[in-house]
Amino acid sequence: MKEIMAIVRMKKTGVTKKALVAAGVAGFTAVKVLGRGNLVTDLKAIEECKAKLLSMGMDEFSESGDTEKMVTSFLDGSRFFPRRLFTILVHDDDVPRIIEAIAKANRTEYGIGDGTIFVLPVSDAVRVRTGEAGEAAIW
Amino acid sequence: MLLIRAIVRPEKKDDVLAELSSAGFNAATMVDVVGRGKQKGIKIGGMVYDEIPKTLILMVIPEEAKDKVITMILAAGKTGKEGTFGDGKIFVSPVDEVYTISKGTAGL
Numbered sequence: 151m152k153e154i155m156a157i158v159r160m161k162k163t164g165v166t167k168k169a170l171v172a173a174g175v176a177g178f179t180a181v182k183v184l185g186r187g188n189l190v191t192d193l194k195a196i197e198e199c200k201a202k203l204l205s206m207g208m209d210e211f212s213e214s215g216d217t218e219k220m221v222t223s224f225l226d227g228s229r230f231f232p233r234r235l236f237t238i239l240v241h242d243d244d245v246p247r248i249i250e251a252i253a254k255a256n257r258t259e260y261g262i263g264d265g266t267i268f269v270l271p272v273s274d275a276v277r278v279r280t281g282e283a284g285e286a287a288i289w
Numbered sequence: 290m291l292l293i294r295a296i297v298r299p300e301k302k303d304d305v306l307a308e309l310s311s312a313g314f315n316a317a318t319m320v321d322v323v324g325r326g327k328q329k330g331i332k333i334g335g336m337v338y339d340e341i342p343k344t345l346i347l348m349v350i351p352e353e354a355k356d357k358v359i360t361m362i363l364a365a366g367k368t369g370k371e372g373t374f375g376d377g378k379i380f381v382s383p384v385d386e387v388y389t390i391s392k393g394t395a396g397l
Binding site (some may be wrong): 157180182184185186187188227228230235239245249252253255257258260263265267269270271 | 292295315316317319320333338347349382383384385386387388390391392393397
């Protein structure tokens with residue numbers, strides 16, 4: 151028995167839900183969270199986007215240093231952004247299939263900020279309605 | 290790898306996260322939660338408040354960083370010198386596998 155925690159983009163919630171149902175899961179829980187990942191060490195990856203955002207900046211109204219600082223903090227991973235946290239309980243054999251489904255649905259061309267999947271061991275589960283425990287409670 | 294679930298005061302979350310980020314543990318997820326502890330909430334007059342707002346911070350870290358991260362959260366999340374009731378708790382659980390979606394690889 152494993153618990154899969156997947157943190158994905160807000161925009162991808164619907165796609166992820168569809169992918170999970172298609173992959174065959176018993177059910178899942180989704181929570182709105184705020185999250186951030188590792189700091190961007192390779193500044194070349196954000197250069198293009200930064201230039202684009204800076205060209206939209208209103209420099210005549212704000213100190214140019216402020217604008218640049220803000221745009222950088224948006225792109226380099228030091229700021230928290232809304233994300234959706236999916237929690238899914240699955241049998242051990244189903245783990246690779248479901249991870250593949252989540253990853254396929256969530257990959258974008260940006261290369262940064264697509265989310266992370268964690269797999270945790272679960273010691274027991276009980277279905278409240280019937281009282282059955284263990285693997286039978288999942289599916 | 291280990292999952293750290295730290296329940297801290299909402300007003301302390303920025304201190305805790307800044308401290309962790311400065312030590313190189315930038316990745317974190319936070320959720321606003323309500324809860325109570327051993328003291329069964331706060332009693333003010335006749336009213337008992339047992340849904341006290343807290344922030345739950347989720348982090349996955351390498352096993353060797355555990356002591357460092359926990360010491361930092363304990364130090365930054367404490368109120369006053371001695372600490373006070375309601376400063377929160379830290380739970381640690383094992384994590385089997387980690388995948389980064391954008392890179393498509395396993396690992397943090």
